[in-house]
Amino acid sequence: MAGTTRGRRRKAIIVGGGIGGLATAVAFHRRGWQVEVLERAPAFTEAGAGLSIQPNGLRALDALGLGDRLRADGPADPPAGIRGSHGDWLIRNDVDGLKRRFGPWATVHRAALVALLRAAVPPEALRPGVDVRGVRPDGTVHHGGGASAADLVVGADGVHSVTRRSLWPELPGPRYVGYTTWRLIAPPQLVEGSAETWGRGERFGHVPMPDGRVYCYAMANAPAGSRIGLAELRERFARWHAPIPALLASADEKTVLQHDTYELPKLPAYVRGNVAVLGDAAHAMTPNLGQGACQALEDAVTLAHAVDTLGVRAGLAAYDGARRPRTQLIVRRSRQAGAAAHWTSTPLTTLRDALLPRLPNALFARSLTPAYDWRL
16 A cells, blocks of 8 residues: 555655645645644745746646646636837747647636645644754654654755755855845736736736736846835836836735745755755746746655655655756756846847847747646
């Protein structure tokens, strides 16, 4: 029977109760494992804004029995493309062609996805308010309440992962990429699809949500630690094309979240002993492809399938072999995809805006294939 070893249920401890951690708990629970999710926050909630789940992420959710729910509740179109700050199209995607080739997209509030995953985990497996202080390769987790042990430990504890630092203390930490990111939800209003707009060293994106609200994000070059409020954002984008000024004018300061943008240097492995890292703890990436959550979902179902099928050590080796090359490719593609948006030279951005519309659409479709065509 899956999830058992000589009559004993195997146990997985998951450090971190975000999207990646909860998806991992669902994946192992469905395979008969005992799971325990340790979350530092006092509750399993998510304070984020909107989230686009792309076709590969939906297929990962299918492995958890949850994909159809998101397709029904949050149907969405692929991104329409990229515009210049005056509204002219720099890249125009074939939206119908992308859906025919790769499958549907979905848009959801991050809190709704966390709630969906949390509901698929036994309540007794969820342990909020637990401060994990260290993880050992033998599967021992040290925390504020003492120590816990399991057949497998999964570090899904984000870009500043305690699990990763415990296992590879000599490796460099996350690297600030030079720009900060704002996310917010604007009240219901009509927008024409999902699109991103590029300026000089800054950009703005909007994604319609199924309930009529609009998920918005902005990025701008800034020193790490800069804090810029909604009033300055409105001024910064006041002369950009519609509907950007109206979206910011309608937003509530309380909905705005700002986070500096970090990327994780390549890890030499995603596993050590009986421990694996996944999601941002393994491969934090820039948000330029919108693949962070989707890659964490892929990680979760791949890890559970490999370990449950092959055993812990062989399964961890298979997980590392499957996920590290793919995710490190996506990290690199994501960095490249957004680089030109943050140029500040007027001659360079003028050249960019002149050349991009002349490139064939097929070139952009091919660049997306490695992200979208994943299957378990």
